[in-house]
Amino acid sequence: EIKLTLNIFILVKGKHSEPLLIWNCKVDLAFLMDGSWSIGKRRFKIQKDFLAEVAQTINVGVAGPMMGVIQDDPITEISLKSYSSSRDVKAAVDKITQKGGQSNVGKALSYINKLYFSDATGNRGSAPNVVVVLVDGWPTDKVEEASRLARESGINIFFVTIEGPDENEKHNLVEANFVDKAVCRTNGFFSLPVSSWFGLRKAVQPLVKRVCDTDRLVCSKTCLNANDIAFVIDGSSSVGTGNFRTVLQFVANVTREFEISDTDTRVGAVQYTYEQRLEFAFGQYNNKAELLNAIKRINYWSGGTSTGAAITYAAEQLFSKSKPNKRKIMIVITDGRSYDDVRAPALAVHRQGVIAYSIGIAWAAQDELEYIATDPDKEHSYFVDEFDNLYKYVPKIIQNICQEFNSQPRN
Ligand SMILES: *[C@@H]1O[C@H](CO)[C@@H](O)[C@H](O)[C@H]1NC(C)=O
Numbered sequence: 073e074i075k076l077t078l079n080i081f082i083l084v085k086g087k088h089s090e091p092l093l094i095w096n097c098k099v100d101l102a103f104l105m106d107g108s109w110s111i112g113k114r115r116f117k118i119q120k121d122f123l124a125e126v127a128q129t130i131n132v133g134v135a136g137p138m139m140g141v142i143q144d145d146p147i148t149e150i151s152l153k154s155y156s157s158s159r160d161v162k163a164a165v166d167k168i169t170q171k172g173g174q175s176n177v178g179k180a181l182s183y184i185n186k187l188y189f190s191d192a193t194g195n196r197g198s199a200p201n202v203v204v205v206l207v208d209g210w211p212t213d214k215v216e217e218a219s220r221l222a223r224e225s226g227i228n229i230f231f232v233t234i235e236g237p238d239e240n241e242k243h244n245l246v247e248a249n250f251v252d253k254a255v256c257r258t259n260g261f262f263s264l265p266v267s268s269w270f271g272l273r274k275a276v277q278p279l280v281k282r283v284c285d286t287d288r289l290v291c292s293k294t295c296l297n298a299n300d301i302a303f304v305i306d307g308s309s310s311v312g313t314g315n316f317r318t319v320l321q322f323v324a325n326v327t328r329e330f331e332i333s334d335t336d337t338r339v340g341a342v343q344y345t346y347e348q349r350l351e352f353a354f355g356q357y358n359n360k361a362e363l364l365n366a367i368k369r370i371n372y373w374s375g376g377t378s379t380g381a382a383i384t385y386a387a388e389q390l391f392s393k394s395k396p397n398k399r400k401i402m403i404v405i406t407d408g409r410s411y412d413d414v415r416a417p418a419l420a421v422h423r424q425g426v427i428a429y430s431i432g433i434a435w436a437a438q439d440e441l442e443y444i445a446t447d448p449d450k451e452h453s454y455f456v457d458e459f460d461n462l463y464k465y466v467p468k469i470i471q472n473i474c475q476e477f478n479s480q481p482r483n
Contacts (some may be wrong), residue, residue: 153194226293345375
């Protein structure tokens with residue numbers, strides 16, 4: 073086919089047109105400088121020269137990248153909204169003086185997460201948040217916890233480690249493998265080791281290319297990575313073994329679409345009859361393969377149908393352990409009328425900020441499906457006459473979750 077060939081050609085061309093990456097660079101970019109006494113005046117100056125050159129290269133501007141600087145103590149030297157040209161950022165960088173003290177990167181990352189990327193200081197919802205941490209050697213505090221929280225808020229953490237620990241120095245570290253524990257992903261893209269201070273300049277181009285490659289800034293919050301999703305699965309006798317497999321396939325197919333990890337989307341599942349059972353909790357399986365396996369292993373229970381109690385149970389067992397930065401999504405799948413009231417339990421979870429979807433099959437009751445679903449019902453409540461048609465709602469539910477996410481202010 074002619075059309076197909078043409079597409080492939082364009083794709084290959086696009087991959088090599090590098091300037092494209094830089095001119096489309098709309099990011100909120102923060103640098104954490106190492107201002108500890110141990111680095112000395114000369115290296116501090118090299119750091120400033122590095123930042124000035126980055127500012128020059130990325131072409132700072134309100135339609136493109138905005139750039140700010142934090143010095144390790146932590147203190148904001150340049151907020152994101154302070155300057156809207158490379159020249160002004162460079163001039164401000166030049167005026168920064170060394171703070172001294174220790175290199176408390178964990179503490180600084182907490183500060184950046186809580187205070188630096190705020191709307192008041194210039195954080196733009198439409199631009200990915202990036203923080204580049206410059207460290208001389210290694211941090212003097214632990215970074216793991218603060219980094220995890222920052223990633224959960226959608227911050228893409230890069231590390232530029234200058235003269236990092238060699239084999240003989242590793243016993244001095246406060247925290248082993250601190251780079252891996254901190255960066256957005258451990259695939260090498262987010263870490264740039266520099267062997268000597270005098271080589272720091274050479275890191276400008278590769279770093280700018282990476283921070284501007286917005287498609288690869290996977291820690292930004294998206295509809296696919298920022299959720300805690302609870303499946304509430306009807307295991308009543310009317311479902312039957314074969315159909316129950318189909319329901320699990322549906323759960324797996326929906327799950328497959330999300331990015332799964334402890335800092336991305338987490339999935340939990342409850343099965344219910346008259347009673348309720350926690351199949352697995354949020355974060356119990358933190359990679360997709362294990363999660364899909366766990367879904368496959370859910371055993372069909374068989375019994376009555378108390379959907380109301382199951383919703384309350386999901387709130388207590390799952391959503392009470394949800395993280396503040398996650399969107400709470402509940403997907404209830406049922407094939408019949410509940411023996412108990414669903415209205416009050418549904419209202420209670422809606423009030424807790426849970427976005428509820430109801431998926432009814434065969435004998436499910438329309439009024440109950442609507443009570444369960446978040447308003448507008450039409451977008452959160454689906455009905456299929458038979459289990460074999462469930463698959464049709466996989467793309468629908470993903471599409472709705474993403475549409476809703478994208479229509480809300482970010483960060
Ligand atoms: C799940 O996905 C598989 C593979 O695409 C498909 O064959 C199956 O029909 C889907 N089932 C459901 C219930 O979504």
